[in-house]
Amino acid sequence: MLERAHLAGLLAFGLFLGLFEGPAEIACGFSLLTFFLTRRLHGATFSAIELGLLVWPISGSFGAPGREHALVLDRRSRYRRVPVTNPAPPSPSGTDGPLEVPLVDLAELWADDRVELDRRILEIIDRAAFVGGPSVQGFERAFAEYLGVSDCVGVASGTDALELALRSCGLAPEAEVLVPAFTFVATVEAVRLAGARPRLVDVSAETGLIDLEDAEAALTERTRAIVPVHLYGQMAPMPRLMALAKHRGLRLIEDAAQAHGARQGGAGAGSVGDLAAFSFYPTKNLGGIGDGGAIVTRDLELAARARLLANHGRTEDGTHALSGRNSRLDALQAVALALRLQRLDTENELRRHAARRYAELLGDLGGLGLPAVMEPSAHVFHLYVVRTEARDALAAHLRRHRIGHAVHYRSPIHLMPAHRDLGYEEGAFPRAEQLAREVLALPMHPRIRPEQQEHVASIIRAFWGAGT
């Protein structure tokens, strides 16, 4: 009864459904199609409802608006479409239930790239090039080009990037490295992992960035390097640090884990020191879909050494020239990061815009210190960190109102149990200690909406009994 063309169409339709849909959709699609084709052969015309029924199983394959789908491999190695649900991120502030305003919203950040990300991930699975390969090389080139440096070495995390950058410099075991006393603990861990000794330096009371005078005072015969941290998205005072490093023959290694795209007098974070380390932890301004990091430099010799160290010291001919380790960026991170890199400047601009909005909403509150910004167009607000002596009470107030917040960092390095052995007493770095008592990060990400910021501001103003 059915003509050959109809049978071919039916077969193609079945294959299409078989590839992308489940058994229920296949059965339903087949019976509907057979029914309509038979009726069509008998000269019947279709009503709108019937046409709608015919189109339904197909439209399901493309995903209805607002209902995102992803392709996943099932146990029989077939691609299956599954609806994407964005589970609420774990509450960073320990509240039960979803936050009214999250500190960061990773699902929002990926929303526009979701389909393309799925496609690129499937491509990697098809190619089975999971570690290294063209995706990683492509991202390394793109990031080096973005920063204007000669080379970029993708590694497994920001901590590894710092450690391997330091090891590339060939520091002797007794070498001292200057590090700010107020930073994420990884900066200091990396120095220790590289076999050197961290020598802590107090920070500016306003910005939290390494203090120049204190850095000079901390120099000894054994000092070999300085690791300034571009805290919260603002660059440390690089020109003066460079002059100091040059004068004393020291290596300068930027901890740029929080400063992708930040600038200072036209120079980009990561492009100034001998080497720089980036983290691609998912919440960073340039964040992946897991852990990742990179070492960047203008010095091709240092880059080559870092690349060897990150891959068991293995040279192209397969010999092991150095005692290295395994710290490689994987291809899944590379494709995700290449996507996000295209949005970095726009997203940093959105962060600056959100920071200006907070300043308008909160600037008149006497008890609250807003971030000290040295060059407004250059800060990338990885975090929006305010200060108040009433920090813990304000944090409890925000938690009660389900507003995301976090403390970066509750303890300066020298008072952490892990690093007490460095031998510093309480009071050694008073500005770092004060910051640790006062800092509080408010919700900040490129997609934060004006009404969310207004809500955060009204809750904070209520804490001080101030109107909106």
Ligand SMILES: Cc1ncc(COP(=O)(O)O)c(C=O)c1O
């Ligand atoms: C200043 C700083 N340095 C280093 C790191 C370490 O990066 P990762 O977590 O990727 O190891 C971080 C990460 O949060 C950081 O903020």
